[in-house]
Amino acid sequence: MTTATFSTQRVDPYSPPAEHLRLQQEDPISRVPWRTGGDIWAITRHADVRTVLGDTRFSSDRSLPGHPTNAGYTSAAHLKNLIEMDPPDHTQQRVRVMGEFTVKKIGAMRPRVQEIVEETLDEMLASGNSADLVTALSLPVPSVVIAELLGVPLEDHSVFQENSAKFTEADSPMEARMEAMDALKTYIAGLVAARADQPGDDLLSRQLAAGASPEELTGLGFLLLIAGHETTANMISLSIATLLDRPDLLQQLRDDPPLLPGAVEELLRYFTIAEVGGLRLATADIEVAGVTIPAGDAVFALANTANRDPEVFPDPHTIDFHRGARNHLAFGFGPHQCLGQNLARLELEVVLEAVIRRLPTLRLAVPFEEISFKEFGPNYGVYSLPVEW
Ligand code: HEM
Numbered sequence: 001m002t003t004a005t006f007s008t009q010r011v012d013p014y015s016p017p018a019e020h021l022r023l024q025q026e027d028p029i030s031r032v033p034w035r036t037g038g039d040i041w042a043i044t045r046h047a048d049v050r051t052v053l054g055d056t057r058f059s060s061d062r063s064l065p066g067h068p069t070n071a072g073y074t075s076a077a078h079l080k081n082l083i084e085m086d087p088p089d090h091t092q093q094r095v096r097v098m099g100e101f102t103v104k105k106i107g108a109m110r111p112r113v114q115e116i117v118e119e120t121l122d123e124m125l126a127s128g129n130s131a132d133l134v135t136a137l138s139l140p141v142p143s144v145v146i147a148e149l150l151g152v153p154l155e156d157h158s159v160f161q162e163n164s165a166k167f168t169e170a171d172s173p174m175e176a177r178m179e180a181m182d183a184l185k186t187y188i189a190g191l192v193a194a195r196a197d198q199p200g201d202d203l204l205s206r207q208l209a210a211g212a213s214p215e216e217l218t219g220l221g222f223l224l225l226i227a228g229h230e231t232t233a234n235m236i237s238l239s240i241a242t243l244l245d246r247p248d249l250l251q252q253l254r255d256d257p258p259l260l261p262g263a264v265e266e267l268l269r270y271f272t273i274a275e276v277g278g279l280r281l282a283t284a285d286i287e288v289a290g291v292t293i294p295a296g297d298a299v300f301a302l303a304n305t306a307n308r309d310p311e312v313f314p315d316p317h318t319i320d321f322h323r324g325a326r327n328h329l330a331f332g333f334g335p336h337q338c339l340g341q342n343l344a345r346l347e348l349e350v351v352l353e354a355v356i357r358r359l360p361t362l363r364l365a366v367p368f369e370e371i372s373f374k375e376f377g378p379n380y381g382v383y384s385l386p387v388e389w
Pocket residue numbers: 053060082083084094146223224225227228229231232235273274276277278279329330331332333335336337338339340341343344
């Protein structure tokens with residue numbers, strides 16, 4: 001066991017922080033200083049990350065003293081929701097809502113997701129021959145998709161979208177973000193109340209009928225928005241930036257369109273953007289690969305480093321669209337594994353297919369080295385992506 005600095009410095013935008021990769025090789029279960037004070041256990045090997053995320057004695061309850069979730073995220077999630085609950089409450093809520101996110105249910109959304117993507121691209125193309133892809137495509141698509149999932153009426157889409165962009169965009173001042181968050185919560189609470197009065201054929205009405213309380217449902221609605229918006233947007237931007245930087249990869253998809261689902265899966269593994277998904281608090285003394293983590297200690301299971309574990313992914317730093325690896329941890333693992341993963345995959349596939357088909361001349365408007373990456377969590381991504389066509 002060593003005391004490392006746990007630097008999040010990346011050598012290049014394609015690699016997890018070098019320090020984390022070093023720990024995986026030299027000290028895979030180590031105690032390191034944590035950015036909000038104190039120490040945290042850094043778990044960096046694939047097998048050990050699964051052990052931690054699969055054991056709910058490593059608690060997700062962010063209200064517990066000593067929980068390492070960062071302050072911004074905690075305050076944004078103060079309506080207690082699924083992602084910050086432990087069993088039995090978590091199990092009860094999760095089982096109730098799971099049926100809304102099956103492969104079949106999400107598959108039925110494909111035609112509508114396709115329309116949303118085409119309409120967003122129509123607007124982007126009509127605006128000229130250059131754009132910031134983040135604001136023109138990556139943020140609006142998941143925002144509209146979630147609005148429709150929640151049954152937000154068409155006339156409210158723009159308010160919903162404006163506030164979720166304000167809440168999500170990294171350059172929004174904190175005050176504006178908090179205002180947008182309150183506006184969204186109030187809006188979702190109003191939507192839940194309206195569905196309670198007049199049920200329809202939508203997720204909120206079905207959840208109410210299944211016994212969810214209005215408070216719980218407002219928390220869930222807000223969680224779906226924060227969990228499914230910026231994450232998906234970041235993956236859209238990172239995937240397109242990569243294809244534009246690596247014409248060989250883009251060509252593979254042009255030559256072999258059925259490769260797309262495999263490419264999406266590999267890009268998810270490669271970037272593993274959701275850092276916050278790995279933060280837990282030990283509620284008992286628990287042994288992980290021969291090391292006892294004492295009750296009360298904070299734990300960080302680093303899925304992004306685990307997804308580069310050479311024991312599981314041969315040649316892990318190479319992007320290989322033919323890899324066929326479904327055991328990556330980009331959506332987490334265990335009871336909290338991403339509820340919206342089928343939807344995220346669907347959105348990524350539809351967006352990438354449409355961009356490749358409709359924008360044959362798409363290129364970066366700045367050198368790749370000048371793109372500004374979100375290095376400091378909670379999700380990896382890019383702030384903006386200037387492109388032209
Ligand atoms: C590429 C996009 C996405 C990534 C990388 C991602 C990643 C993750 C990860 C790592 C977790 C586990 C968190 C933990 O263990 O604490 C998670 C949970 C969750 N995600 Fe996603 N997610 C994405 C998109 C979505 C979408 C589109 C939705 C829904 C609209 C969604 C809804 C959720 C929910 C509700 C949870 C909490 C599940 C629970 O605690 O039981 N996510 N996501």
